[in-house]
Amino acid sequence: MVLEKINQVNDIKKIPPEEYEQLAEEIRQFLITKISQTGGHLASNLGVVELTMALHLCFDFPKDKVVWDVGHQSYTHKLLTGRKSGFDELRKYGGMSGFPKRKESDCDCFDTGHSSTSISAGIGLVAARDLCGGDEHVISVIGDGALTGGMAYEALNNASRLKKNFIIILNDNNMSIAENVGGMSEYLNGLRTNEVYTNFKSGVEQSLNRIPGGNHLANQLKKTKSGLKQLFIPGMFFEDMGVTYLGPVDGHDIDKLQEVLKKAKRVKGAVLVHVLTKKGKGFVPAERHPARFHGAEPFDIETGLPKNKRKKANYQDVFSTCMVKLGQRNEKVVAITAAMPDGTGLKRFKNIYPERFFDVGIAEEHAVTFAAGLAAGGMRPIFAVYSSFLQRAYDQVLHDVCIQNLPVVFAIDRAGLVGSDGETHQGIFDLSYLSSIPNMHIMAPKNKWELSDMLKFAVEFDGPIALRYPRGEAYDGLREFRHPIVYGKSEILYEEEDIALLAVGSMVKTAEVVRHRLKEIGYSCTLVNARFVKPIDTDVVKELAKDHRLIVTMEENVRSGGYGEKVRDYVQEQEIPVHVLTIALPDEYVEHGNVALLYEEVGIDAESVTKRIIEKYVTCPKEDGRR
Ligand SMILES: Cc1ncc(C[n+]2csc(CCOP(=O)(O)OP(=O)(O)O)c2C)c(N)n1
Ligand SMILES: CC(=O)[C@@H](O)[C@H](O)COP(=O)(O)O
Ligand SMILES: [Mg+2]
Numbered sequence: 323m324v325l326e327k328i329n330q331v332n333d334i335k336k337i338p339p340e341e342y343e344q345l346a347e348e349i350r351q352f353l354i355t356k357i358s359q360t361g362g363h364l365a366s367n368l369g370v371v372e373l374t375m376a377l378h379l380c381f382d383f384p385k386d387k388v389v390w391d392v393g394h395q396s397y398t399h400k401l402l403t404g405r406k407s408g409f410d411e412l413r414k415y416g417g418m419s420g421f422p423k424r425k426e427s428d429c430d431c432f433d434t435g436h437s438s439t440s441i442s443a444g445i446g447l448v449a450a451r452d453l454c455g456g457d458e459h460v461i462s463v464i465g466d467g468a469l470t471g472g473m474a475y476e477a478l479n480n481a482s483r484l485k486k487n488f489i490i491i492l493n494d495n496n497m498s499i500a501e502n503v504g505g506m507s508e509y510l511n512g513l514r515t516n517e518v519y520t521n522f523k524s525g526v527e528q529s530l531n532r533i534p535g536g537n538h539l540a541n542q543l544k545k546t547k548s549g550l551k552q553l554f555i556p557g558m559f560f561e562d563m564g565v566t567y568l569g570p571v572d573g574h575d576i577d578k579l580q581e582v583l584k585k586a587k588r589v590k591g592a593v594l595v596h597v598l599t600k601k602g603k604g605f606v607p608a609e610r611h612p613a614r615f616h617g618a619e620p621f622d623i624e625t626g627l628p629k630n631k632r633k634k635a636n637y638q639d640v641f642s643t644c645m646v647k648l649g650q651r652n653e654k655v656v657a658i659t660a661a662m663p664d665g666t667g668l669k670r671f672k673n674i675y676p677e678r679f680f681d682v683g684i685a686e687e688h689a690v691t692f693a694a695g696l697a698a699g700g701m702r703p704i705f706a707v708y709s710s711f712l713q714r715a716y717d718q719v720l721h722d723v724c725i726q727n728l729p730v731v732f733a734i735d736r737a738g739l740v741g742s743d744g745e746t747h748q749g750i751f752d753l754s755y756l757s758s759i760p761n762m763h764i765m766a767p768k769n770k771w772e773l774s775d776m777l778k779f780a781v782e783f784d785g786p787i788a789l790r791y792p793r794g795e796a797y798d799g800l801r802e803f804r805h806p807i808v809y810g811k812s813e814i815l816y817e818e819e820d821i822a823l824l825a826v827g828s829m830v831k832t833a834e835v836v837r838h839r840l841k842e843i844g845y846s847c848t849l850v851n852a853r854f855v856k857p858i859d860t861d862v863v864k865e866l867a868k869d870h871r872l873i874v875t876m877e878e879n880v881r882s883g884g885y886g887e888k889v890r891d892y893v894q895e896q897e898i899p900v901h902v903l904t905i906a907l908p909d910e911y912v913e914h915g916n917v918a919l920l921y922e923e924v925g926i927d928a929e930s931v932t933k934r935i936i937e938k939y940v941t942c943p944k945e946d947g948r949r
Contacts, residue, residue, distance in 0.1 A: 374398035376579035393421035393434035413742035415915025435746025438471025467498030470683030482564025569596030638667035690718035709749025737790035738878035744914030754883030766827025770796035881906035
């Protein structure tokens with residue numbers, strides 16, 4: 323086994339070249355075996371095995387620095403830098419992260435998780451290097467999908483002014499999670515597949531070389547700014563930006579990769595190496611279905627099928643069905659995704675109403691302003707987006723949607739703890755960052771029927787409105803409670819006295835369990851489904867205060883700026899004599915792991931909440947005139 327010889331960084335340099343192919347094969351088998359057990363980003367990693375090996379052969383880590391865009395493709399890098407044993411606990415609580423982490427290894431120079439940041443970070447590392455008089459190489463590895471993100475272009479624009487070496491590797495597998503979209507993708511496709519171009523180019527060059535002075539003419543043409551130059555130099559887009567273009571090169575040929583990387587090292591200034599790879603390479607199911615194996619659940623290696631069969635519908639399935647119905651009922655309804663048609667459940671809408679479906683690429687900022695434009699033009703846009711990815715579009719939500727009070731619906735998916743992706747992907751800030759924006763309205767459904775009711779309500783609503791729901795299985799309890807959605811109003815589920823639980827969205831399910839436990843030990847307990855986080859239902863708070871000693875707010879969001887703070891503020895401002903306990907997430911990032919474990923870790927599982935309520939209740943003095 324060649325892989326056995328790799329135990330720490332730079333061990334790969336001791337491997338003789340004739341064993342490289344064998345090593346690549348063993349790395350692939352290792353990744354397939356491990357990820358089939360733990361789950362993880364298989365397809366992207368299988369695609370960059372040789373590229374990562376070539377980087378480790380040509381550079382000197384940790385002195386040299388590599389920034390992995392998104393970071394979901396950094397598994398081989400982890401393997402080659404002494405983290406083989408970490409794969410048993412990949413993405414598990416306390417185990418190795420699925421993304422690069424500075425705290426995990428000195429070979430990880432920059433943490434990633436969200437797309438299109440690598441070129442900016444790389445230029446920063448280059449500037450720091452040059453200011454400190456260093457001579458290390460800095461390499462940013464960015465995928466063709468990540469290159470649809472606006473930040474990448476802002477960074478390229480800056481990279482053009484560099485005078486010293488900075489290497490950008492464009493890992494082009496012609497896929498984002500789903501099919502890649504847009505003009506740049508088309509352009510890369512041209513470079514990738516243009517045999518006609520290659521033949522034409524060499525044909526023209528050969529013909530010119532045959533005529534007297536033709537050689538000189540061909541060389542001159544390469545130097546001109548004219549469009550004719552494109553006949554001779556691929557990657558003109560980058561060249562015109564001031565970034566040297568090298569490639570395209572076969573990303574599975576280690577010799578060629580080393581050759582081009584050595585050339586790239588010598589360039590003064592920014593250089594982009596265009597590497598062509600195959601997503602899922604070496605595992606037939608992943609090659610055939612790269613989207614399904616982008617982020618895979620544990621699977622059976624023989625069949626490629628998931629090990630755990632899903633029994634119940636996900637929130638995304640419910641959203642999907644509801645979107646199709648809304649599209650049918652209202653032809654103004656349009657759907658937008660930023661490169662997540664599968665994850666958000668918009669694929670069916672796309673297939674049925676292709677002209678009203680927009681995948682804008684990994685471009686959340688653009689998606690929001692685009693939605694604002696659609697709304698200003700009389701449409702009813704629904705932007706389905708993961709909570710953590712919407713973070714980067716804060717200004718667009720504020721400046722382009724909310725100031726103009728435009729009717730854009732934000733279907734905020736993956737709200738709450740998402741699990742294995744960890745701190746970069748936890749959707750635990752949306753209630754806070756959206757609440758602070760005037761004109762924004764926010765709802766959260768308690769179960770799958772309410773998601774559907776809220777979506778219908780949102781499409782009819784005349785202004786910006788968000789509804790947030792979690793990753794995974796849709797709660798199908800509390801079916802008997804389906805009161806119509808009324809603007810700004812909560813829904814009272816069980817009415818008693820003493821303790822009132824006011825729970826937001828996903829926490830209603832937990833609150834039900836908590837209530838049951840409290841009642842078992844003799845407490846009397848009301849349960850209210852908050853429904854609206856903005857505006858909060860102040861009437862219900864006032865009413866509850868009359869015959870309850872303690873109001874407990876529960877939310878799967880950070881405490882700061884969340885629902886509980888709003889209730890507490892209101893109670894204080896109005897000098898309402900009632901005690902308030904806020905159950906929310908601490909002011910911390912939450913690492914990766916199983917969601918149930920994470921709930922315990924941050925204290926929002928039923929047991930921790932019950933305990934905290936009892937502790938608080940016994941210290942609450944009875945106020946005059948109240949129980
Ligand atoms: C801001 C942001 N939006 C969306 C995502 C989800 N996402 C992760 S990887 C990915 C596709 C990336 O495609 P590419 O860069 O080509 O890498 P590949 O998976 O093809 O190797 C997307 C959309 C993200 N990580 N960050
Ligand atoms: C790396 C990345 O950002 C995505 O691949 C993400 O992991 C998808 O998450 P879901 O599995 O929740 O769709
Ligand atoms: Mg790609």
